[in-house]
Amino acid sequence: MSTPSVRWVVGVDSGGSGLRVALADAAGAGAPEVVDARTPVRTGPAGIDARHLLELMLPMVRALFVRTGHGASNTGAGAEVAAVAVGAAGMATLGGQLRAELPGALATELGVRRLALAADAVTAYAGALGQRPGAVVAAGTGVIALGTDLAGWRRADGWGHLLGDCGSGAWIGRAGLEAALRAHDGRRGGSTALLSAAESLWGPVTGLPGQLYPRTDRPAVLASFAPHVARCAIEGDPVAEEVLGRAAGHLVEAAAAVCPPAQQGVTRGAGVDVALTGGLFAMGDPLLVPVREQMAAQLPAARLVPAVGDPLAGAVSIAAALADDSLRLPTDPALLHVPLAAPAERGR
Known part of the structure; x- marks a missing residue:
């Protein structure tokens, strides 16, 4: 046989x-x-x-x-x-x-x-x-959101670090470095904690433009600073916390933009499953806590579910x-x- x-x-x-x-x-x-x-x-x-x-x-x-x-x-x-x-x-x-x-x-x-x-x-x-309807935010160095009602796709962001990728690793890293440079200059919105973190990695921040601008892998270099922003937030730095809060807002905005359209009289996102996937979310609570807060504010009727694979x-x-x-x-x-x-x- x-x-x-x-x-x-x-x-x-x-x-x-x-x-x-x-x-x-x-x-x-x-x-x-x-x-x-x-x-x-x-x-x-x-x-x-x-x-x-x-x-x-x-x-x-x-x-x-x-x-x-x-x-x-x-x-x-x-x-x-x-x-x-x-x-x-x-x-x-x-x-x-x-x-x-x-x-x-x-x-x-x-x-x-x-x-x-x-x-x-x-x-x-x-x-x-x-293969079910819903919305997914995929975030690492960059970020893109994709949603479907199984009739067609809706996409948000994914435009790269110069035009978008808002809330991504590169975006968080850049925002953290800007706060470090503000502290160096004595401008409002600066963070001495982030300044110290940046200088421990790259030396005096006055040399950062020369180190960063000629590189072809700028998004990855910027994203490499995102975990340091998370660490400073864990240690209570309010500027780092604010950066991650803004990042969370951008990520949930992208999710809201791609949720299948609501029927008339139905709240947008009602009953929709939203999943987060990608390496960015491995930073854990410093980002996930504000993401949950933003979900409650922007998509209160949606369900935040774990990514299966x-x-x-x-x-x-x-x-x-x-x-x-x-x-x-x-x-x-x-x-x-x-x-x-x-x-x-x-x-x-």
Whole structure:
């Protein structure tokens, strides 16, 4: 008697710190196998480099098949890649090459039947809330909020550290450094605690512009000061507390902007689940306490719920939904692109 084939799905999370790939049973049996590479996918004039993504991803997928005992690829006995979901930072604006090249390449290399190409905000949403309506605020160095009523997506912020990302790690770090410089100058709104923290990291603050402005990773450098703002707030510095209070206000404003529209006569956010995900919230109560206060003020009828999983888990869940035709999240050319059929299926 033959053993039924295992139908596998692959989830991919591509970001600024590298690439993570998960291999999971499409039926949800067992925990996914995960491997990561610390090399970020290159971005060039044509956007996210599809060939570089494939160079990194394909050996990782094959290594996962070997780990599970199903051979080096989907051609191994009892193994089949039913669907792949790729979540990538910058997909909305830089994903043209991926949309053009990945369907054919993955059909050829892995025999993939179905593919989803998603912005990392979408995989963050799917990881946090699954396929139900709601709103998710994903915050780390930057911040973006995404909401859906399952008919379409609503997005707020995600505009980068010069034009937005309000309440993000970069925003908090910059606000903290501004307060440090105000203290140095003797202007109102300064914090000697934050000034001391900044100088312990970078030396005299008069040298900060020369250290910061030439760098290409300014958002990450600014965000690296956010934990020090949180520490000063824990120690009772009122300026640091005020910075985190303003950050919380911005984050909840973004959540309110993307909550599914209220019906006439119904309070906005009524019954809506709102989840927070991303590394910024690891700073804990210094930020989460004012976030809860702002939720009560701005979205009193919404429910703040814990995120179930991370963006990689979200990519796996999208791939699993594709595999069994149960995808409920709305497709969108920039946010969640699902080709009508992968080349391997066309003509069947």
